[in-house]
Amino acid sequence: MTEASFQAWMGEVQSRVESALGRVLPSVQVAPSRLHEAMRYAVLGAGKRLRPLLAFAAGEVSGAPLERLDAVACAVELIHAYSLVHDDLPCMDDDVLRRGKPTVHVEYDEATALLVGDALQSLAFQALADGAGHVDMVRLLAIAAGSRGMAGGQAIDLEAVGKQLALPELEFMHIHKTGALIRAAVLLGFSCGPSTPEPDRGKLDRYAKAVGLAFQVVDDVLDAEASTATLGKTAGKDARQGKPTYVSALGVSRSRQMAEELRGEAHAALNDLGSRASRLAALADFVVLRKF
Amino acid sequence: MTEASFQAWMGEVQSRVESALGRVLPSVQVAPSRLHEAMRYAVLGAGKRLRPLLAFAAGEVSGAPLERLDAVACAVELIHAYSLVHDDLPCMDDDVLRRGKPTVHVEYDEATALLVGDALQSLAFQALADGAGHVDMVRLLAIAAGSRGMAGGQAIDLEAVGKQLALPELEFMHIHKTGALIRAAVLLGFSCGPSTPEPDRGKLDRYAKAVGLAFQVVDDVLDAEASTATLGKTAGKDARQGKPTYVSALGVSRSRQMAEELRGEAHAALNDLGSRASRLAALADFVVLRKF
Numbered sequence: 001m002t003e004a005s006f007q008a009w010m011g012e013v014q015s016r017v018e019s020a021l022g023r024v025l026p027s028v029q030v031a032p033s034r035l036h037e038a039m040r041y042a043v044l045g046a047g048k049r050l051r052p053l054l055a056f057a058a059g060e061v062s063g064a065p066l067e068r069l070d071a072v073a074c075a076v077e078l079i080h081a082y083s084l085v086h087d088d089l090p091c092m093d094d095d096v097l098r099r100g101k102p103t104v105h106v107e108y109d110e111a112t113a114l115l116v117g118d119a120l121q122s123l124a125f126q127a128l129a130d131g132a133g134h135v136d137m138v139r140l141l142a143i144a145a146g147s148r149g150m151a152g153g154q155a156i157d158l159e160a161v162g163k164q165l166a167l168p169e170l171e172f173m174h175i176h177k178t179g180a181l182i183r184a185a186v187l188l189g190f191s192c193g194p195s196t197p198e199p200d201r202g203k204l205d206r207y208a209k210a211v212g213l214a215f216q217v218v219d220d221v222l223d224a225e226a227s228t229a230t231l232g233k234t235a236g237k238d239a240r241q242g243k244p245t246y247v248s249a250l251g252v253s254r255s256r257q258m259a260e261e262l263r264g265e266a267h268a269a270l271n272d273l274g275s276r277a278s279r280l281a282a283l284a285d286f287v288v289l290r291k292f
Numbered sequence: 293m294t295e296a297s298f299q300a301w302m303g304e305v306q307s308r309v310e311s312a313l314g315r316v317l318p319s320v321q322v323a324p325s326r327l328h329e330a331m332r333y334a335v336l337g338a339g340k341r342l343r344p345l346l347a348f349a350a351g352e353v354s355g356a357p358l359e360r361l362d363a364v365a366c367a368v369e370l371i372h373a374y375s376l377v378h379d380d381l382p383c384m385d386d387d388v389l390r391r392g393k394p395t396v397h398v399e400y401d402e403a404t405a406l407l408v409g410d411a412l413q414s415l416a417f418q419a420l421a422d423g424a425g426h427v428d429m430v431r432l433l434a435i436a437a438g439s440r441g442m443a444g445g446q447a448i449d450l451e452a453v454g455k456q457l458a459l460p461e462l463e464f465m466h467i468h469k470t471g472a473l474i475r476a477a478v479l480l481g482f483s484c485g486p487s488t489p490e491p492d493r494g495k496l497d498r499y500a501k502a503v504g505l506a507f508q509v510v511d512d513v514l515d516a517e518a519s520t521a522t523l524g525k526t527a528g529k530d531a532r533q534g535k536p537t538y539v540s541a542l543g544v545s546r547s548r549q550m551a552e553e554l555r556g557e558a559h560a561a562l563n564d565l566g567s568r569a570s571r572l573a574a575l576a577d578f579v580v581l582r583k584f
Contacts, residue, residue, distance in 0.1 A: 030440065031448070031464075034451065036439060039439060089406065092406065110383035111383045112447070115439075115443050115450075118410075118413065118443045119443040122437040122439070123439065125430060126435055129427045129430040129434060130431060135421045135425050135426060135427050136421075138421040142418035146411045147318055147327055147328060147331060147407075147411035147414070148322065149414075151414065152323070152324050155404070
């Protein structure tokens with residue numbers, strides 16, 4: 001696959017997902033309109049849509065129909081968007097900038113931001129139930145989002161402020177905080193297809209674990225090195241908040257090396273899957289080589 | 293059904309649901325343990341368990357097995373518990389007392405309370421997917437909890453502070469804020485049984501609408517008249533916060549009369565269902581005649 005065709009595919013999926021999210025989110029004409037406006041503000045018009053991209057790429061491995069992938073993509077992106085809205089609240093990271101725009105509680109107010117996050121989480125499960133339609137998939141997403149997944153990772157993150165964690169603890173935190181939902185995106189996308197043998201699922205699980213960690217390592221490097229303008233969110237925040245990161249544990253150069261190793265692991269996991277997995281392979285490269 | 297046998301049934305269901313919630317909530321031994329401790333603090337050991345009682349009573353109409361009802365009861369109670377935790381936060385109602393104990397953000401901290409609510413919502417969908425297991429039920433709960441249900445009702449409530457609403461607007465607010473989840477409890481409990489003809493579902497829907505509104509009318513009366521000690525939550529809060537209520541719109545005496553009329557509507561909706569619906573009928577009385 002050429003770089004140009006991968007870029008074209010990314011653009012197609014991103015625009016397809018934008019439309020699907022626009023349909024799933026209630027219209028501002030529907031009451032309560034201010035809440036619906038704020039939900040649309042939080043979700044639409046920005047974001048790399050990495051989790052949807054992973055879902056669509058994993059769907060290619062199992063031959064999944066695009067309509068079911070739309071539902072999975074919306075579900076994982078809505079969970080991700082809700083977590084950002086709540087994470088930016090004053091009682092959490094207290095941030096004012098996200099995806100290049102004022103955060104929801106700045107643009108609206110704190111109470112609205114709280115309800116936006118709450119309602120986006122409900123909507124994620126509704127979208128999944130509506131369009132992808134299997135209760136095992138609901139269970140997988142619920143576990144990934146909950147206290148033994150993403151929300152649990154946030155709690156570990158809170159407790160870690162001001163501490164220097166050892167590498168295994170840092171990894172434990174990120175497997176929950178970022179890794180769980182990335183893994184869910186891959187496995188749910190895969191689950192949408194007619195051909196989902198267990199060995200393939202196991203390979204995608206190993207792939208997702210490596211990509212999830214690589215994503216976080218690169219995130220830490222970018223937070224330390226890139227500018228706020230490039231990131232569309234406040235840069236240098238981790239250090240100021242005294243959060244343990246891969247950069248604080250390993251330094252930038254060894255963090256970059258670790259991301260490279262994880263990219264290798266992700267590719268290795270896909271080895272036997274052939275061209276069905278070429279988008280997943282390209283996404284591993286995208287995650288590690290991205291500049292924002 | 294005698295009052296004593298109804299009381300005994302309530303006690304049995306409450307204790308059954310307490311055990312089921314205790315099993316569904318992660319142990320404090322599981323990491324992140326502080327989050328899991330706070331989740332258990334928010335859910336266990338108190339509460340009338342009205343929504344679980346409604347689910348079990350509705351299950352009697354359709355002959356539902358108790359194990360599936362456990363899952364539905366946990367799911368609706370976890371959604372309810374999450375909404376209380378978030379509703380008590382400083383950016384919402386800013387309350388310090390709930391179910392006779394310090395609220396979660398007072399006992400722990402705001403960030404933990406935020407994550408507790410988030411994780412309880414995920415857990416509700418997990419419990420429903422695990423134990424009751426149909427994707428239509430997931431969809432029903434998601435809609436009831438989301439922006440066109442409970443979370444939407446909270447948003448309408450926020451916008452209404454300081455205003456005097458007309459009765460239809462007040463009803464619109466409460467159909468969302470309290471009614472949606474009460475309706476979900478009834479319909480999900482009913483859905484667990486083998487015998488769920490559409491006409492019966494329609495009757496339960498009418499019943500649930502009347503009980504949901506009656507619950508809120510009585511809540512408003514109790515907030516105005518009962519003591520904090522009796523309620524286990526701060527009394528007189530609505531008036532102090534300038535919230536429109538049935539009491540502010542109608543006065544206490546006409547509010548009581550309205551609750552009585554709604555109790556009549558609830559009973560009328562159950563008319564043809566015979567003894568299968570006797571618990572639901574008794575619960576309508578309980579909701580209207582309760583003192584806390």
